[in-house]
Amino acid sequence: MATRGSGNFMRLVSDDSNASTLTEDFGNHQEELPSTLPGEQEQLPSTLPGEQEQLPSALPGEQEQLPSTLPGEQEQLPSALSGEQEQLPSTLPGEQEQLPSTLPGEQEQLPSALPGCHRGLEEELYFSRKWDPNLPLKNLPLSMQEKRKTREQRQQSRHIIDCCESWRRSQQHMRKRLREQVARVIWGLQPWSKTMHKIEGKFGVGVKSYFTFLRYLIYLNLLHCLFIGGLALAPALLFRDKNKPSGLTANESRGALDLLLGTGFVEHSPVFYGFYTPVSIPHGGLCLNTPLLFLAGMAAVLMLSAVMELRRTVIGYKHTWLLGNRYNLHMCYKVFCGWDFCIQDPNSARLKHRLIRNDIRLELQEESFHQRVSQRTFRQRLQLYFLRGILNFLVLTLLAGSFSLIYFATHISNKEKEGWILPLLYEYLPSISITVVNVLLPHLFRRIAAFEDYSLTWQVNITLVRSIFLKLATLGMFLLFLHQKDLTFVKTNQPPEPPAKLNSSKNCWENEFGKEMYKLVVFDFLAGGLNAVLLEYPRKLLVEKYPSCSLVKAIGKQSFLIPFHVLDLVYSQTVTWVGLFYSPLLVHISVIKLLLVFYIKKFVLFHCCVPAQRSFRGSQSSVLFHFTLLLGLLIAVVTLSFNVTMRTSSQDCGPFVNYSSIFNMTSSCVGTLPSPVQRTIHYFTSEAFALPLILAEIVVLTSFVSQGRANRKAIERLKEMLIMCSADKRYLVKKHSAWLRTLKSSVSAGTCEDARPTALKDPSGFQPLLLRSVSTP
Amino acid sequence: MGTTASQLPKEMLSEYQELTFLTKQEILLAHKRFMELLAKEDRSSRSTRVPMDKILTMPELKSNPFRKRICNVFSTSELKDGSLTFEDFLDLLSAFSDSATLEIKSHYAFRIFDFDDDGTLDSGDLENLVNCLTGETDDTRLTPEEMRQLISNILEESDIDKDGTVNLSEFQHVISRSPDFVSSFKIVL
Numbered sequence: 001m002a003t004r005g006s007g008n009f010m011r012l013v014s015d016d017s018n019a020s021t022l023t024e025d026f027g028n029h030q031e032e033l034p035s036t037l038p039g040e041q042e043q044l045p046s047t048l049p050g051e052q053e054q055l056p057s058a059l060p061g062e063q064e065q066l067p068s069t070l071p072g073e074q075e076q077l078p079s080a081l082s083g084e085q086e087q088l089p090s091t092l093p094g095e096q097e098q099l100p101s102t103l104p105g106e107q108e109q110l111p112s113a114l115p116g117c118h119r120g121l122e123e124e125l126y127f128s129r130k131w132d133p134n135l136p137l138k139n140l141p142l143s144m145q146e147k148r149k150t151r152e153q154r155q156q157s158r159h160i161i162d163c164c165e166s167w168r169r170s171q172q173h174m175r176k177r178l179r180e181q182v183a184r185v186i187w188g189l190q191p192w193s194k195t196m197h198k199i200e201g202k203f204g205v206g207v208k209s210y211f212t213f214l215r216y217l218i219y220l221n222l223l224h225c226l227f228i229g230g231l232a233l234a235p236a237l238l239f240r241d242k243n244k245p246s247g248l249t250a251n252e253s254r255g256a257l258d259l260l261l262g263t264g265f266v267e268h269s270p271v272f273y274g275f276y277t278p279v280s281i282p283h284g285g286l287c288l289n290t291p292l293l294f295l296a297g298m299a300a301v302l303m304l305s306a307v308m309e310l311r312r313t314v315i316g317y318k319h320t321w322l323l324g325n326r327y328n329l330h331m332c333y334k335v336f337c338g339w340d341f342c343i344q345d346p347n348s349a350r351l352k353h354r355l356i357r358n359d360i361r362l363e364l365q366e367e368s369f370h371q372r373v374s375q376r377t378f379r380q381r382l383q384l385y386f387l388r389g390i391l392n393f394l395v396l397t398l399l400a401g402s403f404s405l406i407y408f409a410t411h412i413s414n415k416e417k418e419g420w421i422l423p424l425l426y427e428y429l430p431s432i433s434i435t436v437v438n439v440l441l442p443h444l445f446r447r448i449a450a451f452e453d454y455s456l457t458w459q460v461n462i463t464l465v466r467s468i469f470l471k472l473a474t475l476g477m478f479l480l481f482l483h484q485k486d487l488t489f490v491k492t493n494q495p496p497e498p499p500a501k502l503n504s505s506k507n508c509w510e511n512e513f514g515k516e517m518y519k520l521v522v523f524d525f526l527a528g529g530l531n532a533v534l535l536e537y538p539r540k541l542l543v544e545k546y547p548s549c550s551l552v553k554a555i556g557k558q559s560f561l562i563p564f565h566v567l568d569l570v571y572s573q574t575v576t577w578v579g580l581f582y583s584p585l586l587v588h589i590s591v592i593k594l595l596l597v598f599y600i601k602k603f604v605l606f607h608c609c610v611p612a613q614r615s616f617r618g619s620q621s622s623v624l625f626h627f628t629l630l631l632g633l634l635i636a637v638v639t640l641s642f643n644v645t646m647r648t649s650s651q652d653c654g655p656f657v658n659y660s661s662i663f664n665m666t667s668s669c670v671g672t673l674p675s676p677v678q679r680t681i682h683y684f685t686s687e688a689f690a691l692p693l694i695l696a697e698i699v700v701l702t703s704f705v706s707q708g709r710a711n712r713k714a715i716e717r718l719k720e721m722l723i724m725c726s727a728d729k730r731y732l733v734k735k736h737s738a739w740l741r742t743l744k745s746s747v748s749a750g751t752c753e754d755a756r757p758t759a760l761k762d763p764s765g766f767q768p769l770l771l772r773s774v775s776t777p
Numbered sequence: 778m779g780t781t782a783s784q785l786p787k788e789m790l791s792e793y794q795e796l797t798f799l800t801k802q803e804i805l806l807a808h809k810r811f812m813e814l815l816a817k818e819d820r821s822s823r824s825t826r827v828p829m830d831k832i833l834t835m836p837e838l839k840s841n842p843f844r845k846r847i848c849n850v851f852s853t854s855e856l857k858d859g860s861l862t863f864e865d866f867l868d869l870l871s872a873f874s875d876s877a878t879l880e881i882k883s884h885y886a887f888r889i890f891d892f893d894d895d896g897t898l899d900s901g902d903l904e905n906l907v908n909c910l911t912g913e914t915d916d917t918r919l920t921p922e923e924m925r926q927l928i929s930n931i932l933e934e935s936d937i938d939k940d941g942t943v944n945l946s947e948f949q950h951v952i953s954r955s956p957d958f959v960s961s962f963k964i965v966l
Binding site: 145333336341342348353364719727 | 837868875885938955
């Protein structure tokens with residue numbers, strides 16, 4: 001950002017450098033006004049070089065104001081003179097004759113002089129300004145004809161360049177064009193650009209940002225698919241020992257139920273961890289085996305998503321936090337970037353008008369709200385804090401309740417049941433309870449926040465924060481309970497002879513874990529789909545059929561609540577990451593799921609939703625989206641590393657059967673390497689390396705922080721400089737006009753014998769105008 | 778020129794590609810749409826102007842509160858009547874295209890918002906701008922009190938050199954910090 005800031009500053013500077021030509025214009029204009037100002041010309045160039053930016057505003061302002069004030073001047077004159085009439089009956093007519101002759105003369109002169117001056121300025125600014133010759137022509141804000149002229153000028157100047165240079169330039173040009181073409185082709189390959197365009201036109205940029213986020217998640221998961229497919233699935237399929245059983249015995253098949261529960265044939269498919277067996281790849285040496293590849297695949301996927309998420313978050317963060325927060329620019333954004341030019345539908349346009357109006361009013365109200373806050377009495381404040389305390393306690397209770405619900409659901413789901421629907425229900429109990437909690441509580445939070453007397457934006461934010469916390473915490477709690485359950489389970493079932501009732505697959509806790517995640521993903525999808533078909537669509541039908549019914553009116557059509565929908569996505573992605581290790585094909589399932597979700601949401605949006613009442617800023621939200629996603633990733637990594645380090649891998653299934661923990665595998669691999677490599681690796685993993693690394697990081701960080709501070713100071717100083725510059729300008733203009741007035745008065749004193757009519761002698765009636773047009777706030 | 782009325786010569790096409798941010802397809806589409814606005818007998822000449830009223834019937838501009846300003850800014854007509862030639866039309870689409878830079882977009886946005894064409898946004902311009910945003914009718918407008926408060930807020934936020942108006946560089950300074958702007962300042966055929 002520092003370079004950008006300095007770029008802007010440079011632009012200011014370069015604008016100033018144009019001033020020399022502009023002062024000529026101004027000088028000419030001055031020459032035309034009073035014909036008897038000999039010293040004027042010498043003085044002007046010295047005062048005006050800084051003027052240039054002011055001129056466009058000052059001159060036309062004058063142009064506008066002159067005709068309006070001059071009549072006033074003329075009206076004033078007779079009244080000022082009325083007292084004199086008796087004394088000077090002979091001089092007055094002459095005087096009055098003189099006036100119309102001088103002032104309207106000026107009036108005529110000015111409009112003729114000023115537009116020329118103005119146009120000259122505009123051309124100076126927009127056209128013959130020295131554009132950076134390396135800037136592509138299309139980057140110039142000029143009309144087509146002017147671009148052609150500029151191109152000719154450039155070509156003339158290019159004659160001097162030798163052929164080597166020109167060849168180099170043309171090559172550069174070609175490469176650039178090729179790059180643009182490729183970028184454009186890739187851009188064109190992006191799916192759903194038509195749909196996005198339509199959404200943008202109907203619902204605005206905010207809703208589109210949700211769909212872009214969804215598309216981004218699909219890309220991310222596709223990339224994951226590639227890694228998993230290449231590093232885990234393909235070797236496992238290729239080098240699989242066909243004769244050896246995978247350590248799991250097959251259950252009786254239950255068809256569709258298996259698909260939903262992840263049991264039976266699904267359990268023995270590559271979807272789950274148990275399918276992957278340790279095989280060393282032929283001709284691959286000791287190190288190259290499927291477990292290592294499996295581990296590498298997982299690590300690559302997690303690293304990749306971490307890097308991508310960090311990048312995205314940082315980009316957005318830079319925009320909003322670093323600059324947006326320190327300089328408050330709400331109103332400017334609302335006004336300057338308020339209109340969405342993509343909107344084509346007249347209805348949406350009407351809606352957008354309303355939205356902007358409400359938004360602005362809201363902002364203004366918020367300002368008065370803050371005023372009200374500062375006027376609260378001690379008693380009121382105490383009451384409010386008490387209320388907030390209670391409500392926060394309520395929120396905590398709700399959270400605790402949902403956690404205990406999940407806890408019981410996790411434990412109950414353990415019990416075996418007969419029949420078709422009951423086991424399904426029981427197995428899905430944790431998923432159902434998590435989803436129900438996640439669907440209901442955010443709406444409750446929204447209601448609660450309304451009572452807390454926060455400002456409106458703060459209300460939205462606090463609801464969002466609570467919902468994020470809820471989503472991620474429920475998942476975290478579920479994982480914790482699952483872990484506990486497994487531990488107790490393992491403890492009770494470790495004894496030599498496992499009870500006959502239990503499947504041997506129960507010995508493979510990794511599979512169980514994977515299955516839970518699988519169920520979460522599947523149920524999340526089912527809930528979304530059913531919600532669309534059973535709730536949203538009937539609601540819409542109801543609203544359309546009985547538009548007059550008061551109850552239906554109260555329900556209304558739903559608006560697309562972007563934050564909550566995004567939270568759903570974040571949640572499902574987090575589950576995917578958590579389950580990744582134990583159910584590698586979860587990413588593939590995720591891709592399919594997200595694709596379907598895209599179409600479902602599109603359907604819901606176009607058929608069942610009305611555009612939201614409150615606008616949602618795209619950029620701001622995308623930071624939030626990616627930040628929450630990053631949090632989700634953090635949860636996934638923590639869970640995974642916890643599982644990997646604290647729990648021994650099961651001895652009956654999975655690629656790590658021969659190792660007590662996963663890291664043993666890597667160390668045994670390292671053992672086969674030649675000793676110098678071994679030593680290097682040992683060095684890199686030892687404390688001897690970690691300490692200098694941390695020190696180096698501290699040094700780098702410190703330098704960055706201090707650089708940031710210095711930049712901030714520089715920004716402050718540049719701002720001060722700008723204010724000083726403009727104050728200088730105003731001072732000089734004031735000085736100049738004052739000087740002009742004295743000159744004028746002395747001139748008119750010279751021409752009129754009578755020195756008294758001072759009212760007349762202010763024919764520099766235009767003179768304070770110059771001042772006014774510049775300094776009016 | 779030599780070709781049929783509704784065809785663009787190849788050299789023109791490549792020149793337009795060089796001078797604008799538009800792709801070949803976009804230029805051809807723009808040409809097609811522009812020709813639809815013209816009467817049949819006018820289609821042969823390249824410098825025929827389409828009056829502003831006709832341009833404003835396009836669905837892309839119809840609902841836009843700034844449509845007249847847009848035409849005025851991009852018009853090269855001597856009469857200042859907002860009529861557009863095909864090249865002006867391409868300029869318009871180029872500035873509003875997906876690939877136009879922030880610099881270009883903010884520059885044209887400034888000129889569109891500068892209702893009195895005086896090179897700065899003063900309080901009159903801002904009032905016009907806000908009225909355009911909230912809707913032109915009386916009952917949709919802000920009250921004078923709200924308007925006053927709003928304009929003073931805007932100036933307080935964006936007027937860095939405290940001269941009472943927002944000039945181009947101040948405007949670009951504000952815009953450059955709003956990543957939303959590029960995605961919303963867009964008109965695609």
